[in-house]
Each structure stands twice: as C-alpha cells, then as structure tokens.
Amino acid sequence: MARKYKGIDQLSTRDKIVVGLMVVVPTALVLWLVWVPAIGSVLLSFTNWDGIGPLSGIKSVGFQNYVDIATIYPPFWPAIQHNLIWLGVMFLIATPLGMFFAILIDKGVRGTRFYQTSIYLPVVLSLALVGFIWQLIYSRDQGLLNAITGGSTDWYGDPSVNLWAVLVAATWRHSGYIMLLYLAGLKGVDPSLREAAKVDGATDRQTFFRVIFPVMRPINLIVLVVTFIESLRAFDLVWVINRGRNGLELISTLVTQNVVGEASRIGFGSALATIMLAISSVLVVGYLRIVMKED
Amino acid sequence: MTRPTNEAEYLARLIPPSLSGVDRRTLLRGAVGIGALLGAGGLAACSSDTTTATGVPTGAVTGTVTAGSNQSDAVSKAAIQAVMDAFAKADSGTTVKINTIDHNSFQANINNYLQGAPDDVFTWFSGYRMRFFADKQLAGDVSDVWTKITGMSDALKKASTADDGKQYFVSATYYPWAIFYRKSVFKDKGYEVPKTLDELNTLGGQMKKDGLIPIAFGDKDGWPAMGTFDQLNLRINGYDFHVSLMAGKESWADPKVEKVFDTWAGLLPIHQPDALGRTWQEAAQSLQQKKSGVYLLGSFVAQQFGKGAEQEDLDFFTFPEIDPAIGADAIEAPIDGWMMRKSPKNEGAANKLLAYLGSPESRNIVVKADPSVIATNDGADEAAYTSLQKKSVEFVKSAKSIAQFMDRDTRPDFASTVMIPAIQTFLKNPKDIDGLTNSIEAQKKSIFAS
Numbered sequence: 031m032a033r034k035y036k037g038i039d040q041l042s043t044r045d046k047i048v049v050g051l052m053v054v055v056p057t058a059l060v061l062w063l064v065w066v067p068a069i070g071s072v073l074l075s076f077t078n079w080d081g082i083g084p085l086s087g088i089k090s091v092g093f094q095n096y097v098d099i100a101t102i103y104p105p106f107w108p109a110i111q112h113n114l115i116w117l118g119v120m121f122l123i124a125t126p127l128g129m130f131f132a133i134l135i136d137k138g139v140r141g142t143r144f145y146q147t148s149i150y151l152p153v154v155l156s157l158a159l160v161g162f163i164w165q166l167i168y169s170r171d172q173g174l175l176n177a178i179t180g181g182s183t184d185w186y187g188d189p190s191v192n193l194w195a196v197l198v199a200a201t202w203r204h205s206g207y208i209m210l211l212y213l214a215g216l217k218g219v220d221p222s223l224r225e226a227a228k229v230d231g232a233t234d235r236q237t238f239f240r241v242i243f244p245v246m247r248p249i250n251l252i253v254l255v256v257t258f259i260e261s262l263r264a265f266d267l268v269w270v271i272n273r274g275r276n277g278l279e280l281i282s283t284l285v286t287q288n289v290v291g292e293a294s295r296i297g298f299g300s301a302l303a304t305i306m307l308a309i310s311s312v313l314v315v316g317y318l319r320i321v322m323k324e325d
Numbered sequence: 326m327t328r329p330t331n332e333a334e335y336l337a338r339l340i341p342p343s344l345s346g347v348d349r350r351t352l353l354r355g356a357v358g359i360g361a362l363l364g365a366g367g368l369a370a371c372s373s374d375t376t377t378a379t380g381v382p383t384g385a386v387t388g389t390v391t392a393g394s395n396q397s398d399a400v401s402k403a404a405i406q407a408v409m410d411a412f413a414k415a416d417s418g419t420t421v422k423i424n425t426i427d428h429n430s431f432q433a434n435i436n437n438y439l440q441g442a443p444d445d446v447f448t449w450f451s452g453y454r455m456r457f458f459a460d461k462q463l464a465g466d467v468s469d470v471w472t473k474i475t476g477m478s479d480a481l482k483k484a485s486t487a488d489d490g491k492q493y494f495v496s497a498t499y500y501p502w503a504i505f506y507r508k509s510v511f512k513d514k515g516y517e518v519p520k521t522l523d524e525l526n527t528l529g530g531q532m533k534k535d536g537l538i539p540i541a542f543g544d545k546d547g548w549p550a551m552g553t554f555d556q557l558n559l560r561i562n563g564y565d566f567h568v569s570l571m572a573g574k575e576s577w578a579d580p581k582v583e584k585v586f587d588t589w590a591g592l593l594p595i596h597q598p599d600a601l602g603r604t605w606q607e608a609a610q611s612l613q614q615k616k617s618g619v620y621l622l623g624s625f626v627a628q629q630f631g632k633g634a635e636q637e638d639l640d641f642f643t644f645p646e647i648d649p650a651i652g653a654d655a656i657e658a659p660i661d662g663w664m665m666r667k668s669p670k671n672e673g674a675a676n677k678l679l680a681y682l683g684s685p686e687s688r689n690i691v692v693k694a695d696p697s698v699i700a701t702n703d704g705a706d707e708a709a710y711t712s713l714q715k716k717s718v719e720f721v722k723s724a725k726s727i728a729q730f731m732d733r734d735t736r737p738d739f740a741s742t743v744m745i746p747a748i749q750t751f752l753k754n755p756k757d758i759d760g761l762t763n764s765i766e767a768q769k770k771s772i773f774a775s
Contacts (some may be wrong), residue, residue, distance in 0.1 A: 082461050082463070185602065295772075
C-alpha cells in the first residue's frame with residue numbers, strides 16, 4: 031500500500047539531489063543551446079557586426095537591417111516566395127506520395143523489402159552524393175536528362191525551371207522519409223480493426239479513409255509537423271546545387287550567405303535569421319496548441 | 326602612364342593607392358629622421374644573430390608545420406604536395422601536414438578559419454582582404470621572411486605589405502585574365518585575333534556560321550562573370566575608374582557603369598547560352614573539345630587541357646579595345662601566395678617554410694607542375710616555361726596597369742552578397758539595366774556605410 035505523497039520533505043537527500051539534477055541539467059542545456067543563441071541572433075540583428083573582434087566593438091544600427099532587407103535586398107522577397115512554394119509542394123505532393131508508398135508497401139506488394147530500401151535510400155545517402163547524383167542528371171551539356179530527351183533545357187541554370195527541378199529532387203528525398211515514418215505507424219495499427227471493417231463490407235479505400243487514417247492521428251500530426259519543419263529549413267540540396275542563388279533563393283541560404291561566407295555580415299544575416307525564426311514560431315505555436323488541446 | 330620596361334615596373338603598378346599614400350608619408354618622415362634610420366640599421370646589423378634566432382632559423386628546424394591550402398584542383402594540389410615534399414626532404418627533421426580545402430569553401434569560410442584554429446601557414450591572395458586580415462590582427466608578421474627572400478622586386482614586397490608597413494604575405498604565383506583560344510581552330514578556319522569590339526562581334530558572327538559557340542561562358546559559381554565585367558569596365562572606363570568603383574567611391578548608377586552592362590548585353594548573343602547552370606570547368610571543356618571558339622577566363626583554364634600538345638595549342642589575346650581613348654593595355658593578373666597565422670604553433674618551421682615558398686626553387690616545382698601560373702620570383706627558371714607561360718610573362722610585362730579581380734579589389738561582403746546576385750540577375754534579364762544599377766547602388770551605400 032503506497033503512502034500518500036506529502037510533498038518534497040518526504041524525499042531523502044539523495045532523491046532531492048537526483049530530482050534537482052534532473053531539473054537543472056536539461057534546463058541549463060536548453061537555455062545554453064536554444065535560448066542563448068536564439069536571443070543572441072535577435073540582438074545581433076540590430077547591429078552591423080562583421081564577425082571579427084570582441085563583442086564590445088559591436089555598434090547598434092537600430093532597425094536598419096530590417097529596412098534594408100525589405101526595401102533594397104533583391105533576393106529577399108523571391109526567397110519568401112520560394113519557401114512558400116516549397117512548403118506547398120512538400121505538403122501537397124511529397125508527403126501524400128510518401129504516405130501512398132507506405133500504404134502500398136504495408137499491403138505487401140511483391141518485393142516489399144526492395145522497394146522499401148530503394149525508396150528510403152535517398153534519405154541515407156550523404157548530401158554531397160545527392161548533389162552529385164542530380165548534377166549528373168540535370169547538367170545542361172553533360173546530363174542524363176537532356177541526353178535522353180535530346181533537349182537543351184538548362185535545368186539548374188534557368189530560374190524558371192530550376193526551383194521545380196530541385197523540388198523533384200527534394201520530393202525524392204522527402205517522400206522516403208515520410209514513407210518510413212508512416213510505415214512504422216501503419217505496422218502499429220491493430221489488425222482486428224481492418225478485419226472488422228472487412229466483415230462490415232468496407233472497400234480498401236473506405237477502410238483506409240474511414241478507419242485507419244483517423245486511428246493514425248498521432249502519426250499524422252508528426253508527419254504534418256515534419257513536413258512543415260523540413261520545408262522551412264530546406265537548405266542542403268539548394269546549397270549543394272548553387273549556393274542558393276539565381277532562382278533558388280531560400281531564407282536559410284540567404285542567412286548562410288551573409289553569416290557564414292566570406293561576407294561575414296553577421297548583423298544583416300541575423301536579421302534574416304530572426305525573420306525565419308518569427309515565421310517558424312507561428313507554426314510551432316499552432317502545433318503546440320493542437321497538441322495541448324488533445325491532452 | 327608609359328609601358329613598363331621590366332617586370333619590376335609592372336609589379337610597381339600593382340600597389341594599391343592607399344599603400345602608395347602610406348609610402349609617400351613614410352618617405353617624408355624618413356627624410357626628417359634619416360639619421361635615426363641609419364643608426365637603427367647599424368644596430369640591427371650588430372644584433373643580426375638574435376634576429377635570425379627569433380625570425381627565420383638558418384639551421385635545421387624540427388617538428389610538424391601545418392599548411393592550409395585552397396589548391397583543391399588536382400593539378401595544383403599535386404604541385405603543392407611536390408613543394409612540401411621537397412621542403413621536408415631538405416629539412417629532415419620536419420614534416421609538413423597539408424590541409425587541403427575546396428577552393429570556394431576555403432574562401433567562404435576564411436573568417437571562421439582564421440579566428441578558429443588555422444594552420445601555421447595558409448594560401449591567400451594579395452589585395453584588399455590580405456590587408457584587412459593584417460589590420461584585424463588575424464595574420465602573422467612575415468617581415469623577417471622578406472629579409473631572406475631574394476629575387477622578388479620591391480614592388481612585390483609592397484604588394485605584400487599591409488597598411489602598417491609590415492609584410493604579411495609571401496607572393497608565389499600570378500596568372501593573367503585574357504581571351505583564350507585554340508591555335509589550331511583559328512588556323513583551320515582562318516580567324517584573325519580581334520583588335521576592336523566590332524572585330525570581336527564580326528568574329529563571333531563568323532564562328533556562329535561555322536557552327537561554333539563563339540564565346541564559352543559559365544557562371545554557376547557566380548564569380549567567373551565578374552571577370553567579364555572587369556574586362557569591359559577596364560576597356561570602357563579605364564583602370565582608375567575600376568579602382569575607385571571597387572573602393573566604393575563611384576556611384577554604380579553612373580551612366581559609365583550602365584554603359585558596361587549595356588555593352589555586355591550587346592555581346593550576350595555571341596556568348597554560350599544558359600551560363601548560370603554551367604561551371605567554368607564545363608565551359609572550358611567546350612573550348613578544349615573545339616565546340617567553342619574562345620573563352621574569357623584566367624589562365625587556369627589551361628588546367629582543363631591535356632599536358633603537352635594540347636597545352637601548346639592554347640593561346641590567348643587581350644580583351645579588344647572598345648574606346649580608343651582608353652586603349653586596351655589594362656589587364657587583370659591576381660597574385661596568389663602564402664600568409665602565416667598569428668603566433669603559429671611552430672614559428673621557426675613556419676618562417677622557414679614561408680622563405681622556401683618564396684624561393685625560386687619552390688617556384689620552379691610549382692610552375693612545372695601547374696603550367697597555368699607564372700612565378701613571381703625573378704629567379705625562377707623561365708627556360709622551363711611552356712609557351713603559354715612565356716607569353717603570360719610577356720603579357721603582364723607589356724600591360725600598362727594591372728588590376729587584381731573584383732572579389733579581391735573590393736569588400737568581400739559587397740562582392741559576394743551584392744555583385745554575384747546582381748550579375749546573375751543581369752544575365753537572366755539583360756534588359757533592366759537601370760533598375761539593376763540602382764539596386765546595386767542602394768545596397769553599396771548601405772554596406773560601405775557600415
């Protein structure tokens with residue numbers, strides 16, 4: 031018979047230390063690794079620091095960076111637009127495709143393991159290799175695609191097609207990732223639900239949309255959030271291809287170009303990062319509200 | 326300005342105006358305190374033993390010295406390896422650890438690299454950025470090394486000097502930018518080297534008729550097209566305008582700049598189309614495969630050509646004259662070399678290595694392994710040069726004024742975050758020159774104000 035809990039005094043000294051450490055260590059880690067850099071970026075965004083020399087040498091410039099970004103920095107608005115397109119394609123095409131693959135594989139088509147591995151492979155491949163693979167396919171003069179079709183489309187260089195070319199590559203990676211997540215969820219669904227639906231005379235389609243999909247709500251939420259996050263931080267593929275220029279501008283690449291590169295416009299880059307932070311926050315807050323409501 | 330008669334005079338023209346200014350002031354002060362200087366010289370002579378002890382060791386050095394190299398192309402990488410091996414062989418107690426980093430990444434990450442744990446010596450360029458690092462205390466003073474170096478002109482020494490009057494750079498090689506072509510193609514088709522813009526256009530038209538792409542072009546990485554801008558600017562507005570435009574002293578919205586873009590727009594029909602998806606290597610290969618007629622690039626284009634007969638077939642001419650009042654004798658020839666980190670781990674060996682890197686012996690190894698560059702050291706063996714290298718030496722000697730390159734002559738934040746996207750925008754849409762130059766000017770004002 032467990033005694034009734036009477037508050038912290040009841041705990042032994044050792045327990046108190048353990049509990050204390052369990053609270054303090056993660057808090058310190060979160061503060062140090064998440065909040066200090068985040069607030070640091072926000073503060074730096076009001077300066078024109080060039081990344082060299084002591085912090086005391088930093089001068090404030092007020093909102094100048096933000097004004098410059100919105101008015102005289104040509105890549106900014108295209109970047110916002112590209113991020114939105116990216117989000118739309120991932121949400122409407124890549125994620126449903128990944129879910130579809132998962133359902134097909136879950137149904138047990140012949141050679142399941144082969145398909146599973148080949149669809150997931152792009153997620154495992156190193157980024158340099160992925161960039162190289164698509165360079166081989168898309169290169170205007172020496173690429174596979176133009177060699178087969180006999181065309182001369184400049185897949186990477188023409189700003190009206192390169193975003194879509196990259197989105198195909200991104201979908202290729204993203205759907206594999208979603209497939210694995212979703213497959214894990216499908217395997218966890220109680221088989222008796224399917225049998226019950228079958229007994230009631232439901233078609234495959236009805237079984238999925240009326241029974242399985244609603245049961246998978248937690249997984250669906252995770253997939254949704256993963257899609258949002260992956261779209262906002264989309265960076266690697268584009269960076270490998272052309273450093274995020276010429277039709278492939280994304281906010282993340284603009285941040286990197288300004289902060290990491292030889293340019294070292296830390297203040298200006300931080301202002302871009304802060305804008306990205308603000309956009310992500312809206313989505314994160316929305317997600318948290320849904321999750322909290324559920325609990 | 327008259328033409329330089331020798332290499333030293335050519336190199337004298339490389340000195341940025343800011344440095345020449347320092348020099349004049351130093352001279353004035355020197356005239357007043359000349360006695361004191363002589364006295365100091367005498368003292369230095371007396372204590373020369375101690376200076377060598379702290380500076381460049383004359384005896385054997387030991388331990389490991391690390392070298393950060395941006396020479397990531399196979400040809401130049403092998404050249405660096407050969408030089409370092411030769412150094413380690415001569416100083417049996419020393420090992421050189423080469424840390425090769427991709428050329429573009431090295432340049433992009435240079436700030437973090439220098440503030441983190443840089444190698445004892447590292448590759449860099451002469452120009453704005455070298456002086457900037459010296460000014461920010463991120464590079465080591467190599468004045469002692471320069472006392473050991475022979476065969477480099479005073480002008481080169483000045484091109485290695487930062488604003489404080491000390492040397493921070495050991496120059497190694499340089500290479501000119503020009504229009505490259507294959508002699509065999511020009512001979513077969515009976516082409517003549519164009520002397521004016523009109524002749525270039527006519528030649529381009531003829532090449533098109535003959536089924537060639539007139540001018541190979543690739544700008545996926547963003548910087549190669551800067552070379553085209555610089556060449557046109559040097560021909561249309563001259564060297565002095567280039568220098569002050571790069572220094573942020575001229576307006577980019579000036580009709581002079583618009584004329585550069587305008588002329589360029591007129592030449593685009595004879596450029597290889599869809600340049601923004603093509604690397605310079607791919608463009609160079611189209612010249613090598615005789616699919617294109619000419620290619621405007623630095624002489625490192627030779628790296629895409631096979632050694633021997635193919636290299637011998639490669640030739641170049643200067644960008645043709647556009648305005649007779651300006652002429653065609655301003656060129657670009659960036660200097661590459663080595664710098665030392667602030668307080669290196671193995672200072673003795675680092676100094677000795679730098680002295681070796683500046684010596685004719687090491688240069689002979691490099692220019693032999695990589696025939697696309699020429700040595701800055703006069704003592705280098707020119708007999709071993711390929712005909713392309715010999716011509717390069719002549720080319721820079723006969724030039725009236727020499728610029729470095731856009732991303733070496735101006736602020737890197739301006740070059741990389743404003744000019745690369747701006748030039749790519751121009752190549753996508755060559756019609757809106759007015760909007761483009763105004764946009765560049767607005768961003769320039771904001772960046773140069775900080």
